[in-house]
Amino acid sequence: MSETAASRSLTGAQVGIPPRHIDFKFSREADRYFFYDNNPLASLLFVVFSGAFPPGERFFMESVRNFRDQIQDPVLKAQVSGFMGQEALHGREHERLNDLFRERGLDVDLPARYVRFGLRQLERFSPRLQLACTTMMEHFTAHLAEQWLTNQALTDSSDPEMLKLWYWHALEELEHKSVAYDVFELIGGTQKERKQAGWLVGLFVMPAVVAAWLRLLIKEGQLFNRAENRRGYRALFGRGALISNVLRHMPKFWRRQFHPRQQQTQALEEAWRTRLFGPQGELIDVYRNPAKAAG
16 A cells, blocks of 8 residues: 555544544432532533533534545544544433433433524534634633543542543543644634634523523522532632633633644543553443554
8 A cells, every 4th residue: 555545544543533432331320410419500510511512513523524625634634534433422422321311300402402502503604613613612622621631529529430421521522622723724714713703602602501501400499509509609610610720721712823732631631541441441341442443
C-alpha cells in the first residue's frame, strides 16, 4: 500500500480518537436522586444533561458534517471520523441511561424537548454559524469533562456505577475537544463568528437547559425544598464547585488567539485511559472493542 493510500485509510483510533463501544450496567436499585449525594437539585441537573446530550451530539455531528467534503488533510479527516463515532456512541449510551430515568418516572424527555427547540433555532442560521456554536458548546463540555475527571467532591458524592459513564464520556470529550474547532479554522472561521455564537448559544440553548432544570424541580415537588436546594447550589456553584469551575473558563472562547488545545489535558487523558482501559481498567469488563480502538 502506498504512503498516500495508507494515509487515506487512517482511523479515528490511529489519531487518538477511538470510538469505544461500551455496555454500561446501570443499577435498578438505587435511590431516586442517586446521582449526586441524594440531592434533588444537583441530581436533576445531571438528568437535564443526560436528556440534552443525544440531541446535542446530533447537532454537533451535523454541523461538522456540513464541511466534511472540504477537508483534504488525512489526519483531520480521521479525527473527524473519530469525533463522529465518539459522539454517536455518547448519544446511544445516554439514551440507555435515559431509559433508566424514565423507569423511575423522571421526565428526561422534557430537557430533550427543550434543548431540541433551542437547537432548531440555531439551525435557522448559516452552517458556518452552526459550526461556531458547536465550537462554543464543545468548549463548555471540554471544561465540564475536565471537572468530571478531577473534581474530588463529585467523585465522593456520586453513584460509583453512574460515574463510570461520565468518566468514559469525559475522557472522550477531551480526546476530541479540538476537532470541531480545527474544522472551523479550516473554513476560515473568525473571532466575530465566535462572538456571535456565544450570543446565540446564550439566547437559545442555555435558557432551554435552565428552564428544563426548573421545570423538573417543579414536577418533582422540589422547587421550594430550601435546605436541599441550598446544599445542591453550594455543590454546583459554590467556590471551587463543579459548575463554577467550568463557567470561569468560558470567556477564553472569545479571545483572539483562542484554541481548545490551550486547555492542556494530555497527561490527564493518558492517566484516565490507563485507569479505564488499561489491563486492569475499571471499564475493561464492559468494553466491547479494545483491539479495534487500539488501532
